[in-house]
Amino acid sequence: MHITSAVAALCIGALAKAAHANTSETCCSALGATTLESQVVYPDSAAYKTSISSYWAENVQLAPTCILQPRTAQEVSLAVSTLVAADGGVCKFAVRGGGHTTWAGANNIVDGVTIDLSLMNRTTYHEKEGIASILPGSRWGDVYETLAKYNVTVAGGRSGVVGVSGFLLGGGNTFHTARVGFGCDNVENYEVVLANGDIIEVNRDSHADLFKALKGGSGNFGIVTRYDMKIIDDDKLWGGIVTYDNSTTLKHLEAGYHFINNLENDPYASWIGMWGYLSVIDQNIVVNALEYTTPVAYPAAFDNFTTIANTSSSMRVTNIWNLTQELGQAPGYRDIFVTATFVNNLDVMKRTVDIHNRIPEEAKAGAKGDDYNMYTMIQPWPKLFTDRSTEQGGNVLGLDRFEENMFQVLFDYAWKDEADDVLFHRLANSALEELTAYSKSIGADNEFIYLNYANSTQNPLSTYGSESVEYIRTVAKKYDQTGVFQTQMPGGFKISAVASEGKDEL
Numbered sequence: 069m070h071i072t073s074a075v076a077a078l079c080i081g082a083l084a085k086a087a088h089a090n091t092s093e094t095c096c097s098a099l100g101a102t103t104l105e106s107q108v109v110y111p112d113s114a115a116y117k118t119s120i121s122s123y124w125a126e127n128v129q130l131a132p133t134c135i136l137q138p139r140t141a142q143e144v145s146l147a148v149s150t151l152v153a154a155d156g157g158v159c160k161f162a163v164r165g166g167g168h169t170t171w172a173g174a175n176n177i178v179d180g181v182t183i184d185l186s187l188m189n190r191t192t193y194h195e196k197e198g199i200a201s202i203l204p205g206s207r208w209g210d211v212y213e214t215l216a217k218y219n220v221t222v223a224g225g226r227s228g229v230v231g232v233s234g235f236l237l238g239g240g241n242t243f244h245t246a247r248v249g250f251g252c253d254n255v256e257n258y259e260v261v262l263a264n265g266d267i268i269e270v271n272r273d274s275h276a277d278l279f280k281a282l283k284g285g286s287g288n289f290g291i292v293t294r295y296d297m298k299i300i301d302d303d304k305l306w307g308g309i310v311t312y313d314n315s316t317t318l319k320h321l322e323a324g325y326h327f328i329n330n331l332e333n334d335p336y337a338s339w340i341g342m343w344g345y346l347s348v349i350d351q352n353i354v355v356n357a358l359e360y361t362t363p364v365a366y367p368a369a370f371d372n373f374t375t376i377a378n379t380s381s382s383m384r385v386t387n388i389w390n391l392t393q394e395l396g397q398a399p400g401y402r403d404i405f406v407t408a409t410f411v412n413n414l415d416v417m418k419r420t421v422d423i424h425n426r427i428p429e430e431a432k433a434g435a436k437g438d439d440y441n442m443y444t445m446i447q448p449w450p451k452l453f454t455d456r457s458t459e460q461g462g463n464v465l466g467l468d469r470f471e472e473n474m475f476q477v478l479f480d481y482a483w484k485d486e487a488d489d490v491l492f493h494r495l496a497n498s499a500l501e502e503l504t505a506y507s508k509s510i511g512a513d514n515e516f517i518y519l520n521y522a523n524s525t526q527n528p529l530s531t532y533g534s535e536s537v538e539y540i541r542t543v544a545k546k547y548d549q550t551g552v553f554q555t556q557m558p559g560g561f562k563i564s565a566v567a568s569e570g571k572d573e574l
């Protein structure tokens with residue numbers, strides 16, 4: 069019998085696939101053979117289905133061979149040790165915090181084990197120490213709800229549904245950043261499970277190098293099983309959502325530009341500018357999220373926004389739990405986030421909204437589905453944020469090498485119909501490319517890419533600056549000598565994917 073090379077290649081491919089599937093089944097069986105047995109769930113179980121359907125973006129709802137749902141750090145440790153030892157170290161696994169990353173494979177896996185931390189979701193307030201201990205599967209809404217009983221809060225997410233873990237490991241932009249730095253700057257202690265199964269406490273005095281690296285270095289070092297965060301007294305704010313007609317755009321951009329440059333005069337103020345096209349109502353509106361992190365109405369810092377005629381407003385004094393229930397986006401869509409950072413420059417802001425206003429026309433011409441939302445968000449990223457981080461001890465984001473006030477753009481597109489995946493990816497990437505090229509042409513570009521908003525096509529860790537990159541690389545190698553979190557846990561942004569400057573890669 070004569071076998072052509074194409075048929076041979078097909079046979080080899082099929083065999084390799086079968087071998088891979090067998091491996092991941094062996095990995096699940098290895099977990100099931102330990103005391104973790106009752107925590108391993110398979111596709112035919114309700115727990116598995118609930119876990120998969122609770123990912124925020126539909127396009128990341130992959131089907132792992134099994135899901136492990138640990139309840140304690142000890143169970144996470146046993147899982148890591150088992151997966152490292154089983155089948156000669158070939159088991160692949162993913163780690164899921166809240167599951168809000170929008171690109172497939174960051175927090176889930178095909179042919180492997182997903183460690184879903186969602187059962188580890190308790191928040192405990194230690195009043196005497198001024199610390200909240202937060203378990204890694206928590207969502208910010210639950211954290212705020214628990215802390216509201218004591219009228220305190222922490223510097224966390226601005227949408228209640230968002231997961232604590234990914235947010236804090238990537239930085240974490242909060243309503244309070246201008247006062248206390250990023251979310252990560254407010255973590256006083258981490259409990260971490262390392263690749264060898266050790267469970268360690270990580271803080272300024274113990275494993276200080278890892279303590280710093282975890283502040284922006286994402287999942288490159290181990291699995292965090294507890295965050296001890298500094299408390300902010302008083303969880304009351306004046307804030308809400310204000311909507312406007314798109315014709316008011318220029319006024320918002322001028323207000324936003326001055327707001328960023330003046331934030332140091334009143335760091336209690338927080339602004340997110342959103343331009344949103346919603347296909348079901350065929351409307352393109354401007355939305356401001358204005359938050360003042362103490363209960364004072366109409367502070368002068370917002371005057372340039374509050375004098376613009378609005379079409380609706382929910383501004384009120386309330387607590388952070390209530391505000392973060394309001395600020396969010398619907399789950400159940402397919403999503404893409406792409407992001408870039410720019411020098412605070414009015415022309416770049418204007419071009420951002422010009423692009424936003426034009427792109428829905430391209431979507432209308434090409435979309436097969438009729439339900440999609442296209443948001444373009446402008447967020448302050450002033451030097452003040454970095455100064456606050458430095459005051460708290462610093463992180464690895466590498467922002468201290470920039471002197472200018474900056475702002476960040478997030479193109480955030482959501483659509484229902486899978487047939488539109490290619491279209492919306494193309495539109496988001498072309499919007500980003502055009503804006504980046506324009507910013508370069510007028511010298512208002514900046515290389516920093518914020519990890520928590522980045523797409524898989526971007527390489528945020530490579531934009532932290534060579535000093536931070538080598539620091540993360542060295543710390544990752546020290547605490548994970550065999551590179552388990554680079555190869556066995558392939559999801560997320562990996563330091564091994566960042567080119568080395570004349571040094572060995574992991």
Ligand SMILES: Cc1cc2nc3c(=O)[nH]c(=O)nc-3n(C[C@H](O)[C@H](O)[C@H](O)COP(=O)(O)OP(=O)(O)OC[C@H]3O[C@@H](n4cnc5c(N)ncnc54)[C@H](O)[C@@H]3O)c2cc1C
Pocket residue numbers: 124162163164165166167168169170174175185204225226227230231232233234235236237238239240241242286287288290291292293396397520521559560561
């Ligand atoms: C609706 C919405 C609102 C948002 N609002 C904000 C905002 O206000 N500010 C902001 O800065 N960002 C915001 N983001 C972005 C958000 O910070 C990121 O999506 C972040 O990753 C969410 O955390 P998660 O735990 O849900 O992520 P996941 O997708 O679960 O995890 C992110 C990455 O971290 C890894 N990981 C998760 N848990 C652990 C762990 N315990 N140990 C080690 N590695 C782990 C995962 O493997 C994955 O690679 C928002 C996103 C959405 C969708």
